[in-house]
Amino acid sequence: MGHKKKGTVMVAQVIRLACRGSRLSLAQAEETIGVLRPLFPPDTRFQVMPLDTPGDRDKQTPLTDPSVPDDFFTRDLDQALLRNKAELAVHSAKDLPKIQPKGLAVATLLPGKDPRDALVCRSGLLQPQTIGASSPRRSEEIEKLFPGARIKPLRGTIDERLAQLDQGAFDAVIVAACALERLGLARRIHRYLSYETTPLQGRLALTVKDDVEELIARLKTLDFRLRLFDNAKPAAGSQPAAAKTSGDPVTLFVGTNTNRFQRFAPLIHWPTIELSPAPREERMTALETTLKDVRGVLLTSPFAVRCFMDALIHWQDGRALHGKTLLAVGPATAYEIEQMGFQAAAAPAGFDGVASLLETLDNSYAGRYLYPCSSAAPASLRVEEALKRGLELLPRIFYENRTRSPGPLPREPFHRVLFTSPSAVEAYFFNYPDEIHHAREWLAVGPSTQEALRVKGLQGVTIDEH
Numbered sequence: 001m002g003h004k005k006k007g008t009v010m011v012a013q014v015i016r017l018a019c020r021g022s023r024l025s026l027a028q029a030e031e032t033i034g035v036l037r038p039l040f041p042p043d044t045r046f047q048v049m050p051l052d053t054p055g056d057r058d059k060q061t062p063l064t065d066p067s068v069p070d071d072f073f074t075r076d077l078d079q080a081l082l083r084n085k086a087e088l089a090v091h092s093a094k095d096l097p098k099i100q101p102k103g104l105a106v107a108t109l110l111p112g113k114d115p116r117d118a119l120v121c122r123s124g125l126l127q128p129q130t131i132g133a134s135s136p137r138r139s140e141e142i143e144k145l146f147p148g149a150r151i152k153p154l155r156g157t158i159d160e161r162l163a164q165l166d167q168g169a170f171d172a173v174i175v176a177a178c179a180l181e182r183l184g185l186a187r188r189i190h191r192y193l194s195y196e197t198t199p200l201q202g203r204l205a206l207t208v209k210d211d212v213e214e215l216i217a218r219l220k221t222l223d224f225r226l227r228l229f230d231n232a233k234p235a236a237g238s239q240p241a242a243a244k245t246s247g248d249p250v251t252l253f254v255g256t257n258t259n260r261f262q263r264f265a266p267l268i269h270w271p272t273i274e275l276s277p278a279p280r281e282e283r284m285t286a287l288e289t290t291l292k293d294v295r296g297v298l299l300t301s302p303f304a305v306r307c308f309m310d311a312l313i314h315w316q317d318g319r320a321l322h323g324k325t326l327l328a329v330g331p332a333t334a335y336e337i338e339q340m341g342f343q344a345a346a347a348p349a350g351f352d353g354v355a356s357l358l359e360t361l362d363n364s365y366a367g368r369y370l371y372p373c374s375s376a377a378p379a380s381l382r383v384e385e386a387l388k389r390g391l392e393l394l395p396r397i398f399y400e401n402r403t404r405s406p407g408p409l410p411r412e413p414f415h416r417v418l419f420t421s422p423s424a425v426e427a428y429f430f431n432y433p434d435e436i437h438h439a440r441e442w443l444a445v446g447p448s449t450q451e452a453l454r455v456k457g458l459q460g461v462t463i464d465e466h
Contacts (some may be wrong), residue, residue, distance in 0.1 A: 009229045013044045018077040018086035021050035022157040027182045028204055029090045035110060036269040039218045049086055051076045058432040062153040064136050065320050078104055081209055084241035088215070089207045093200035094450075096207075105210035105319050107219040111227075113178035113200035117141075120165060120180075121172040121190040121412075128171035132161065138174045141195040158183060178202040196259070200336030210319060225313040225340060228306050229277055250413065252442070254428050255420035257302065260332050264418055264443070272427035274404040275303050275374070278397050286396040287320070287372070295367030296325030296345070298386075298393060300354060300377070302336035308372045309340045318342070328367065329357050330446075330464075350464040353446040354382050358389040366390030372398035376423045378448075403427040409435075416441035419460075422452035429456060 015036070019029040026048065033046045044050035063072075071078060077089040078101050093109055100106060117138065121128055131146060132154030133139045139151045150444070152170065154161055158179050165173045178201070181187050206219055212277060220226070251264040254272045261267065271342040277283070291297075299305050312320060321342060328334040337344045344364065348356045369386075371393040373379050379395035386393045401423050417440055419425045425444075429436055436456060442458035444450040453460035 003047035014047055015038065015040070015046045015088070016043060016049055016086040018049045018051055018080040018089040019091075020073065020077070021052055021054060022056070022159075022180050024158050024183055025090070025092075027093070031182065032090045032110070032204060032206065035222060038091065039221070049080065050059075053077065059155045062155070063134055064153070065141075070099075072100070078207070081207065085157055087208065087212070088219070091205045091207060093203040093205035093341065094198045096200075096205055096341070100207070103210055104207055105317075107206050107208045107216045107317075108223040109200070110206070110222055111224045112200075114181060115197050115202040116175040116177045117174050117193045117195070117197050117201075118180060118189040119191040119193060120162065120175060120188050121174055122165055124171075125171050130171045131168040132164065132173040134161075134174070135198065137198055141193070142174060144195075145193070158185070162188065174200055175232060186364045187428055196335070199335055200341065205341070216317065220313070220317055223313055223317075225309050228310045249415035249441075252410070252414040254417060255425050255445075257397070258339060261418060266418075267418075268410055268412060268414060270406055270410065272404060272406065272431055273421070273424050274402050276400045276402070277307045277310065278375075278399055280311060280314060283307060283372075283396075283398050285316040286372070286398070287311055287315050290370050290394050290396065291320060291324070293368065294324070294367050294370045294394065296327060297321075298327045298329075298354070298357075298369045298371045298391070299333050299337065299344075300329045300371075300373065302332050303399060304372050304374070305333060305336040306341060311398070325365065325367075325369075327357060327361075327365070329354055334365060353448045355385055355447070358385060358391070361389055361391070363390060368392045368394060372393045374399050374401040374423075378422075403430055405431055407421045414440075418443040418445075418463075419449050419453070420445045422448050425449060425452040425456070 017029050017032065019025045029048045036046065038448050053073050053076045054069065061068060068102050073095040074091060074097060077091065080086040081089055082103055088107065091408055095173050096106065128146065128149060130150045130152060132152050133142055136153045141147065142151055154173055156164065158175060160173060164170060177189060177192060180188055196334050209214055248266055251267050252270050253261060253267045256275055257271065258267055258269055274406065297308065299308060318341060325345045326337055326342055328337055328344035330348060330350065334344040334347035346361060348360050369391055371382070373395050375397050383393045383395065417426065417428065419442070436458065442453050442460045443463050444453055445463055447462065450460040450462050
């Protein structure tokens with residue numbers, strides 16, 4: 001890229017950025033320009049091109065309506081790229097369609113802002129009765145937090161939503177915290193909400209034509225997926241993950257990530273396994289030697305997703321997955337895939353392991369699949385199970401699963417132990433063999449974890465991961 005030559009005169013490059021026309025979208029475009037400037041010569045000019053999308057022109061149809069198209073908030077920006085009216089488009093990453101239009105690619109996902117949702121109330125109202133929400137996910141979560149409240153559809157720009165609130169259409173509205181922060185409106189936040197929000201909320205995505213190799217190479221250097229493990233640290237010792245509520249049984253959580261198990265709070269986080277990515281060069285070699293020859297990728301945990309995506313983005317970029325089918329063993333894995341900018345083609349609603357996923361697949365999924373697994377995975381067993389369903393798995397180790405010794409059990413009494421995998425079961429009883437004689441409630445995520453408990457003569461209670 002660099003400068004363009006016109007006759008014998010060097011002309012400064014102009015980079016045109018298409019974005020939506022709202023005040024938030026314009027702020028996001030300016031934020032993007034600030035990130036892009038160091039990548040280009042000092043005299044490069046950046047031109048913002050505000051455009052309306054179908055979602056901007058139609059502010060009446062609820063986003064829950066099945067007629068809403070996948071490109072509701074991207075169509076006109078996509079067309080600007082395809083018609084060479086812009087070099088790149090700036091999107092809220094959560095608005096991207098599930099499949100990019102032919103000829104376009106997501107060049108980068110920028111490091112994110114605050115991913116939480118925020119509750120904004122009318123002045124003086126502490127118990128809102130009518131709450132505006134713009135998506136099914138938000139509506140479901142608000143029903144849990146405010147069971148007596150009426151949930152109404154909410155549309156419009158951030159400024160328009162706040163205006164509806166202030167004019168009395170709602171007692172409160174739910175909006176993305178990052179949107180308020182980008183607009184300098186964080187003072188309006190009444191309360192941050194702790195539930196799991198839409199994947200990619202808070203991130204910006206830059207899309208381009210898929211043949212502009214030099215531009216893609218420059219933008220890729222900004223991608224957050226290049227730095228997934230830059231600040232990774234092994235889990236520490238005992239950490240209460242939630243405040244104790246009087247009367248609630250205390251749960252010892254021996255897995256690595258407590259996010260999806262807060263309903264079992266109060267939790268004492270006491271990891272007995274340690275996950276670490278295999279050397280990146282080995283993972284990249286696995287991709288180079290298998291990805292072109294497989295139909296897709298079978299991913300069995302959120303950590304497997306991160307190890308796979310880290311290798312993919314360092315090896316090539318997201319275009320390498322074009323036409324590939326991604327399979328996820330459960331909702332947490334599917335969510336992590338979405339956090340990386342992709343979609344799982346199939347994922348069971350609960351977490352019952354690979355066997356449950358295979359049962360949901362019909363003959364249309366038959367073929368060869370890369371299987372990025374851990375060093376402790378029962379790979380040969382899973383290969384056999386998959387073959388019965390027409391899937392040929394190619395296991396490759398993408399991460400290490402090691403037993404760790406957190407020390408003597410915590411002094412705080414606990415009533416139950418929550419295991420997320422067979423390896424967590426093995427590690428726990430390796431560290432604390434006398435525990436097998438204790439009368440505790442043993443919680444197991446999925447049938448394979450329950451089976452690991454059964455082998456030890458213990459009766460586990462199967463739970464799911466959400």
